[in-house]
Structure formats: structure tokens, C-alpha cells
Amino acid sequence: MDTQISNNFNGDGFSLDEDRGQEYKINSLALRVDLEHTISDNLNWELGANFNEARAGAFTEILELTDNSATIFDFDYEERLHSGYTALSGNIKKGIDYELGLRVEYNKVRSELENQTSPLVDRENTNLFPKVSLNMQLDSTKTVSVNFARSIKRPSFSGTSTIRTFINPFLEAINEVNLLPTLTNEVSANFQWKNKSINATYYRKTNPVNFTIQYDELLGRAILSTINLEKESGYTVGLTLPFSHKTWTSTNTISLNYNKIEDSTATLGNTNPYIYAYSNQQFKIKKDATIAFGGWLLTERQEGIFKRNSMLILDATITKTFFEKLQCAIRLNDITKAMNFEESYTINGVEAAGVYFVDAQEIAFSVKYDFGNTKKAKFKNKEVDENLGRIK
Numbered sequence: 001m002d003t004q005i006s007n008n009f010n011g012d013g014f015s016l017d018e019d020r021g022q023e024y025k026i027n028s029l030a031l032r033v034d035l036e037h038t039i040s041d042n043l044n045w046e047l048g049a050n051f052n053e054a055r056a057g058a059f060t061e062i063l064e065l066t067d068n069s070a071t072i073f074d075f076d077y078e079e080r081l082h083s084g085y086t087a088l089s090g091n092i093k094k095g096i097d098y099e100l101g102l103r104v105e106y107n108k109v110r111s112e113l114e115n116q117t118s119p120l121v122d123r124e125n126t127n128l129f130p131k132v133s134l135n136m137q138l139d140s141t142k143t144v145s146v147n148f149a150r151s152i153k154r155p156s157f158s159g160t161s162t163i164r165t166f167i168n169p170f171l172e173a174i175n176e177v178n179l180l181p182t183l184t185n186e187v188s189a190n191f192q193w194k195n196k197s198i199n200a201t202y203y204r205k206t207n208p209v210n211f212t213i214q215y216d217e218l219l220g221r222a223i224l225s226t227i228n229l230e231k232e233s234g235y236t237v238g239l240t241l242p243f244s245h246k247t248w249t250s251t252n253t254i255s256l257n258y259n260k261i262e263d264s265t266a267t268l269g270n271t272n273p274y275i276y277a278y279s280n281q282q283f284k285i286k287k288d289a290t291i292a293f294g295g296w297l298l299t300e301r302q303e304g305i306f307k308r309n310s311m312l313i314l315d316a317t318i319t320k321t322f323f324e325k326l327q328c329a330i331r332l333n334d335i336t337k338a339m340n341f342e343e344s345y346t347i348n349g350v351e352a353a354g355v356y357f358v359d360a361q362e363i364a365f366s367v368k369y370d371f372g373n374t375k376k377a378k379f380k381n382k383e384v385d386e387n388l389g390r391i392k
Contacts, residue, residue, distance in 0.1 A: 003166065005166050020063070022061075022164075029052070030050075033049050033050075046085075049082075051082055056076075056157050058077075058163050060163060077160065080107070081107050083104060084103070085101060087099060088100045096135070096136050098132075103131075104126070104128055105128075105129065107126075109123055109124070111177055120178065129149075131149045132147070133149075134146045142191070145192075147187070147188045154387075155209065158392060159176070159226060160178070172221055182207050184203055187202050189201075198239050198240075199237070199240075200235065204233045205232040209227070210261065212226075222350075230264060232262070233259075240253045241254075247285070248282070250279070251280045254275065256274075256275060259271075259301070259303045261305045266346060266348075271303060272302050274300065276299075278297075279295065280294035281293050288320060293314075295312065297313075306343050306344075307345065309341070316331070316332045328365075330365055331365075331366070337359075342354070342355045343356075
């Protein structure tokens with residue numbers, strides 16, 4: 001990515017201030033083995049191992065034309081991820097199924113800048129991730145399930161590099177090379193009655209990742225970056241209520257949420273619950289034509305450190321089938337162009353209030369032709385490279 005940056009101060013006209021050249025590359029190698037053995041009719045055993053190794057490099061050269069000075073970052077990144085898991089699943093008796101699992105994971109990360117004697121990051125750790133689930137069928141229409149799991153979410157590779165983005169003379173977006181993964185402990189329960197359900201979830205997170213703005217005295221500008229905060233916890237209680245009557249099909253979900261984000265460097269607000277709701281109403285206006293209206297809602301939120309705005313997003317879809325095999329659809333997304341995220345917070349003595357504008361308004365067309373009968377694929381695939389989602 002090559003960038004030339006011109007600024008216009010006080011209406012004096014644009015002048016070239018910076019010339020930037022940046023490169024980023026990554027190689028990822030993955031190997032996975034999964035074994036499955038049926039011990040008995042009521043007991044199944046799984047065993048597996050996973051190996052990942054990633055190497056990335058980033059190069060940044062920033063030339064300040066006003067004083068003819070140059071800043072160069074030549075960055076190397078290496079990560080090893082070795083893991084193994086075992087799981088037992090089966091049923092205690094008719095109508096009661098269970099699964100017990102444990103994953104052991106070793107991770108080593110090292111990154112450095114060329115011509116520096118000590119690495120920027122040099123850490124290794126081993127984590128255990130247990131998983132327990134119990135599913136009880138009360139009768140032919142009612143099911144109760146309870147789950148516990150510990151999981152991990154790692155940042156993208158490019159997000160832990162030295163690549164940076166100029167926004168304006170007073171604000172720079174910079175990646176955090178020592179961004180830590182987020183660990184989550186979660187307990188959930190679900191009661192299913194026919195096609196209706198009620199669920200509840202409680203979770204605790206360590207090192208949650210959030211975008212924040214801080215001030216860098218050396219650069220003399222504000223810095224927008226993702227950082228780790230200390231902890232996040234909360235709960236969700238939700239209802240799913242589908243409904244149908246003649247030509248009308250309705251899908252509705254509503255949940256009460258409480259989310260608290262905390263950090264010793266930040267000012268903590270009075271956390272309050274908020275509501276998330278989703279609804280889709282579909283009407284069959286003809287034998288071969290349907291129209292649907294829907295959207296989702298978030299009420300105003302005070303999530304510990306962050307105060308965030310309410311949102312209401314609407315969409316619509318028209319579907320028409322021609323000659324019994326050609327299906328055409330038009331979808332209108334974010335009709336009112338309302339997907340603007342607002343938040344305010346105080347971290348490290350910096351008071352920030354921002355609006356993030358998302359241009360999600362679109363008209364989407366789709367065409368589908370059915371050549372004949374289709375069969376469901378029997379192949380059961382497991383993702384080999386767990387780092388694929390981090391390559392972006």
C-alpha cells in the first residue's frame with residue numbers, strides 16, 4: 001500500500017506532507033488429525049491434535065516531506081500453536097445425552113523489529129479448555145440443555161503488526177503488537193418447547209478487546225487502536241417466538257442483556273441492562289411470490305466503561321419464482337441508513353466521544369435456478385486451519 005498524504009490547513013490549499021509505503025505478508029501452515037471411535041451403542045470417543053505455525057512480516061516507511069525525515073519499521077512475527085483434545089459423548093439413559101471434552105493448547109508468540117536487540121513480544125503459555133454439555137428430552141415436545149465451555153479468541157495477524165493508517169493530522173490508527181487473546185468462561189441453559197425457546201447465558205471474559213482513543217505525547221496526536229481491557233462480564237436472557245398463520249410467517253427474537261466492561265485506567269459508569277430484538281415478517285402474496293419486512297433493534301447501553309447509542313435497522317425482501325425453477329429476489333438492506341455507532345468513554349485521562357458511520361445501505365439482487373433434485377452432502381468436514389479467520 002503506497003499512500004501520499006496532502007493536508008489543507010486554514011484554507012491555504014493542499015500541500016504534500018507525507019509519503020508512506022507499507023507491505024504486509026503472512027504464511028500459515030496447518031496440520032490436523034481427528035480420530036473417532038465408537039466404544040458402544042451409548043458411548044463415542046473422539047481424539048485429535050492440531051498444529052499451526054504462522055510467520056508474518058510488515059514493513060513501513062514514512063517520509064515526512066516537511067523536514068525530510070524518515071521513519072522505518074521492519075517487523076517480523078512468529079507464532080506456534082499446538083493443541084490436542086479428547087471428548088466423550090453418549091447417553092446415560094433414553095432421553096439424556098451428554099458430552100465431556102478437554103482441549104490442551106500450547107501457544108508461543110515472538111515478534112521483533114530489525115536492528116533491535118530485545119524482542120517486542122516474547123511469550124508462551126499453556127491453557128486448558130474444558131467443555132460440558134447435558135441435553136434432556138422431557139417429552140416429545142420439550143427439551144432442556146445445559147452447557148459450560150471455556151474458549152479463546154485470538155486477534156487477527158495484521159492487527160498485531162506495525163501497519164498504521166493516517167486518518168487526519170490529529171488522529172492516527174495504530175495496531176497493537178502485543179494484543180493478547182480473549183479468554184471466555186460461559187454457562188448457558190436452553191428450554192425448547194416445539195419451535196419456541198427460552199435461553200439464558202452468563203459469561204466472564206479476560207483481556208477483552210475494544211477500540212479506544214488515547215493520546216501519544218511523542219507523536220503529538222491522538223491514537224486510535226485496539227487494546228486489551230481487564231475484564232468483561234454479563235448475562236443474556238432471550239426468547240425465540242416463531243409464528244405462522246395461513247400466508248403469514250413470523251420470526252421473532254428478543255433478549256435482555258447486561259454487559260459490564262472494566263479496567264483500572266478507566267472511569268466506570270453505572271451499567272444498565274439493554275434490549276436486543278429481531279423480527280422478520282414474511283407474507284405469501286401469491287403462490288410464487290413473497291414479500292418480507294424486518295429489522296433489528298438495540299436500545300441505549302451503558303456497558304461499564306462505554307456508553308453506546310440505540311439503533312434501529314430495517315430491511316425488506318421481495319422474492320418471485322418464474323417457470324417453477326427460476327427464483328429471483330431483491331433485498332433492501334438498512335433502508336433508513338441508520339447504522340451509525342456512537343460511544344463515549346474515559347480511559348487513561350482521555351475523554352472520547354465518537355461516531356462510526358457504516359455505509360450498509362444497499363440493494364442486492366439474487367438469481368437461483370433449480371436444475372433438478374438436490375441431495376444433502378454426507379461429508380462432515382472439520383476446519384483444518386483454525387487461523388484462517390485471523391488472516392485479514
